[in-house]
Amino acid sequence: MHQRRLGSERVDKINVGLIGLGTVGSGVAKMLLSRGEFLARRAGVGLALKKVLVAHPRRVRPVRIDPRFVTGNPAALLEDPEIQVVLELMGGIHPAKELVLKAMKNGKSVVTANKALLAHDGAELFRAASRAGVDLYFEASVAGGIPIIKSLREGLIGNDVEVLYGILNGTTNFILTEMYRGGDGRSFKSALEEAQSRGYAERNPSLDIKGIDTAHKLSILTLLSFGKAVRPDQIYVEGIEEITANDVRYAHDFGYAIKLLGIAKRDGDQLEVRVHPTLLPNNHLLSSVSGVHNAVFVKGDLIGELVIYGQGAGKLPTTSAVIADLIDVARNIKYKSPQRVPPPLAHPRIRRVRRVGEIEGRYYFRFSCIDRPGVLARIARILGKHRISIASVVQKDRRREHIVPVVMMTHDAKERDVEAAFDEIDRLSTVRRKSVFIRMERG
């Protein structure tokens, strides 16, 4: 499509090795093969796909690649002195980590889309890249093609980031959107099945719905925004399995949408890093993000509020991010400027990560109580004792002596006070199911 003669100017060619020919790998290979000259002109540097490493070299692939370029032997790629950049698009932590470390040790820069690897071992990989004097780029690891990594590392470099939060997982956002759609109150289970039937959710969806995938991506964004390496297992994570269609509807009645957010914010010398369902006001841009889309909200001291929205996954958006990284890295090779963008710098003020009990904010509460005079008064008294003040309360579906939901929105409260109050409330004989709270972001 973009057939043009190459001009007379000299265009350096960078040799690329690709690991993995799955969805993203084959998308990237196809781009390099079909749009190579156009990319070279635009980028000011040529890109030649020299070798592809796959587990099963003879398998039939969705992209036509000369079989002489395909190998099942890692050394054939990692020890090839002509290969200057390795694209790691196989996924998973092992053996991806060993291959990436070996490539860097051999002087090759690396572009990866591997969020699990970066979330678990990002700090180690950055150190290895520094030691070897090569680059490690990873735009595709978070939010598909959305240029959030580049924006944080370069576009916002002058800012002191105060808050970052995002809808970082398309599957859960699709499910939450379906649970509301038209207010008809679809159950979590039915919405999950819809996501599975459309191919948005895995057969085993737990990485997504339990918030673990979001935690991986949040870990990467936290390192970039605050220079703090927080491993996924150090992040407080709550999934969306407990959210009911009623919660989605009640929240909407109060003027809020429920979204699964990954949140990182600095308060003085403390950092909060957490993943959980969150109420966002309906006029917040992120509350309009529907279906499988992703969006990231960043607040910096100079830029104020910034939102970036787009497709968070998929072959082509991810390919877009890998190509952009590859061109960046190729330019760094051309100009002998590896580590041109240095690894993230630790924020000078952050001393520790705050425990979830220490956070403070507004809350949505749902209690399931026997509809009987005095029940609400008793709950309110317990909340008051724990310094939690109620902003509004709605008792849904009044039916004397039946179990009915009582829904509240609070003013600012401390999470440890909420926990203590809930312990006490859940012991009341008139409260018949575990009480539910969902945190809010003001936006």
Place this chain on the structure above:
Amino acid sequence: MHQRRLGSERVDKINVGLIGLGTVGSGVAKMLLSRGEFLARRAGVGLALKKVLVAHPRRVRPVRIDPRFVTGNPAALLEDPEIQVVLELMGGIHPAKELVLKAMKNGKSVVTANKALLAHDGAELFRAASRAGVDLYFEASVAGGIPIIKSLREGLIGNDVEVLYGILNGTTNFILTEMYRGGDGRSFKSALEEAQSRGYAERNPSLDIKGIDTAHKLSILTLLSFGKAVRPDQIYVEGIEEITANDVRYAHDFGYAIKLLGIAKRDGDQLEVRVHPTLLPNNHLLSSVSGVHNAVFVKGDLIGELVIYGQGAGKLPTTSAVIADLIDVARNIKYKSPQRVPPPLAHPRIRRVRRVGEIEGRYYFRFSCIDRPGVLARIARILGKHRISIASVVQKDRRREHIVPVVMMTHDAKERDVEAAFDEIDRLSTVRRKSVFIRMERG
């Protein structure tokens, strides 16, 4: 605030000359003076503010600068061999253009926030930068601190951009937001006065409300997205002065918001570039962009839809963009890689810019007719004759024999057909005011 010892690693220092100490200039100067060491560590390169050129060196400034650094003599800055980067933050086309060209000729890279200069003379300046082997960066020229330039030039480099449109002027977006607010139908004039009293609009607001400022920014974004230099005077531009509170309300009743958009899109070998009030469906992210905010929507063949939203103006957001550019340019100097990101490449397929009469889309119509049987039928017949089919029609405020508005939404129609139909309709004796059409984007 970010006081840290510099580490033992060597940090190259780049000497910076600043032209202009207005709002943005003083913001940038303050950042360089107060956050210099933190920036140097983060960026991997140091930045020293060496000289400041102003028209009135003795004037008292909002930022404290050693008077020995301040000069009123252009040569003192432009001929200083130690200055490697010039920040042009004075604005206006002359003498900014001459100073920028001279700086580049003298081997200095340039960072500018000057949208008028780039829109009028961008192609010439790019050529001068290439010739001199220096960089020209201009993130701050469009949409304040929003990293849209970097995203288009680098993050989306693998994409063939199909459509780009944006809310690029905060003043007009504030006015249109005010005209709707709560549906109480504030007039254009009253909303403009509100914008002026808040300092969002100039005493003479015509650059903003006539869409000229938007055209400047669109010209820059068009060059980056499509590699096509389209001067502002070649862009079809309509402002918001003719939009009434009723239009805003009727559009809302149909499920749309009215926004002033700068639009560039490619259709085969033709490019459309235009600025005008536009109806966007209420579920479109850009229709939720309120007040002085900016947002840009981009559709690329790989990335799909992308939206970036933020503060489109103001001292700190603009400072954020200038600092990011300055660090990019400083790294290019450090690594001797000027023109690391080459100037935009012409899209290989675009042959010409389409005239506005040739565009096709849906429309909002408002006719002011005498409320009398048969009037609607006559209008509908004329529209039908010109191949315009009506999707919905509402006759507001029925009052027999009075002038009442008739509002319609069309299916896809050609603009030249709309113009021909309106010529005919406006000659009807029952149509008492000039009929109004507003274009729609589907989103």
